[in-house]
Amino acid sequence: MLTLDIDGPIARITLDDPDRRNALSEAMFDSLMAALDDLTNRDDILVLRLDGAGRAFCAGFDLAAAVEHPAIMGVFIRRLSDLNRSLRHASFVVIAAVQGAALAGGCAMVSACDLVVASRGTRFGYPVHRIGVTPAVTIATLQQVVGSGPARAMLMGGEIIDGGEAHRLGLVSHLVDDDTQTGPAADEIAERIAGHGPRALRETKWWLNELDGSMDDERFVGPALASGLLVEGDEAVSMLADFWADRQRANS
């Protein structure tokens, strides 16, 4: 599901399920959380560089599984909330190198990273209203990153934006011209940060978390619980089934 490499103070996680555009499946969540736990238990990691193999960074939840077992959507949402909290609370700096697209749950994950590198053509957004799901799980971090006004528009409209617009809004911190530059740019930033004072970095990240409400668990738990309850309702179940049927027809 993913590869984890550690090179001195820099850890690299690559989501590696390209055929499903690195969808957040049960197995993907298991692997990600296990890798993060490993890294959190070490005291020598200063930077985590996160990317995805294939055409897209991450296309969101594993919808095939959710169509089969609607209850699993609520599990996904709670696990994503935990994942985002772990990324925020990690003592190391998290850099996402986003190629292709980060959509829905994938975009939520990006919103929890400290730095985000992407190209102008990369696609971001939360197109989940079509499946009767609320993207509320990302609010805790998205609101901090782009501000309340733009967060409202992104979450209510479900519009897909490109990397240039995401950079203008602040979701992307470092913009490059095309996807081939994303990885090298992220490497360069990771190496630079790895040279900073470890204690200074950890204290700074902790203080930023204190100041912007990232240490407030309620911000993560509340929206996840609320949206987790919704996904088992009739609206979500039938909309997801319809969406999936349309998609199967379109692909056949």
Added chain:
Amino acid sequence: MDRRVANDPTPGLCELCLVAAQDDRRMCYSERMSDHAADQLVRMDRDGAVVTVTMNRPDARNALSPALIDALGAAIDEIEDDPSLRAMILAGEGPCFCAGMDLKGVLEDAEAMSGMLHGLSRVMRRIRRLTIPTIARVQKAAVGGGCGLMVVTDFAITHPDSKVGYPEVSLGVCPAVVAPWLIRKVGPGRARTMLLEGGTVSGEEGHRIGLATHLVEADRLDEQARELAENLTKGGPIATAATKRWLNELDGSLEDAPFETAAAISARVISGDEAQQRLQRIFGTKAGS
């Protein structure tokens, strides 16, 4: 409120002033204004309702020493007491606006270091809470604490190729004091990027993310600052003060606890081995070069 008088032997602050200051700081200050313009750590120039407060340690790139921080505090005292003033420009003499904290002078004295960080934290709050609008006029560089002054003011003007930012983490120093102000200025996401990545960005990028409110060519900096200040003086002073007060209320600028905590965090980190070793290495190299 701490209104200690500058009493360290920083070159540029004359002994006469120090002695006089023990008795009457304001008298001392006006004396400095008239008699020792070139020697003052902070110069105040009035032009109608606009006052320009100029940090005056050009040889040290206006590095914020305890004495300079105190002198800024004294300048704020004067502005607070003078209802005829309607706008303030904060400037730095010489090629650079401000190179940040003068760490070298207090490196081995944890108490002095802590005092300086708390002093800077207080002066920043006082600048924020002035009832008149404030403008930072930033040429060439605003670094660390200097960039802190740039984000605590209401407006900041710079030019496209200036350097602004917070290289603290590379020195093993935690930019905790500036963090709450940077968050208010550019939002928590961009503040996160800047403080964790360290280094500086161009004035142009600083303007793009909202660190600077105005961007002009370097040779128009002074003119633009005066034009903006002049324009600000035309507002109703009561309405302007009320607007600023309400903005300060809404964004938590009137609280003290987070800013005191920030200074304590910075002081704790800077007195640790990591920061001490990195700073010694840098200052050692510089001294030897």
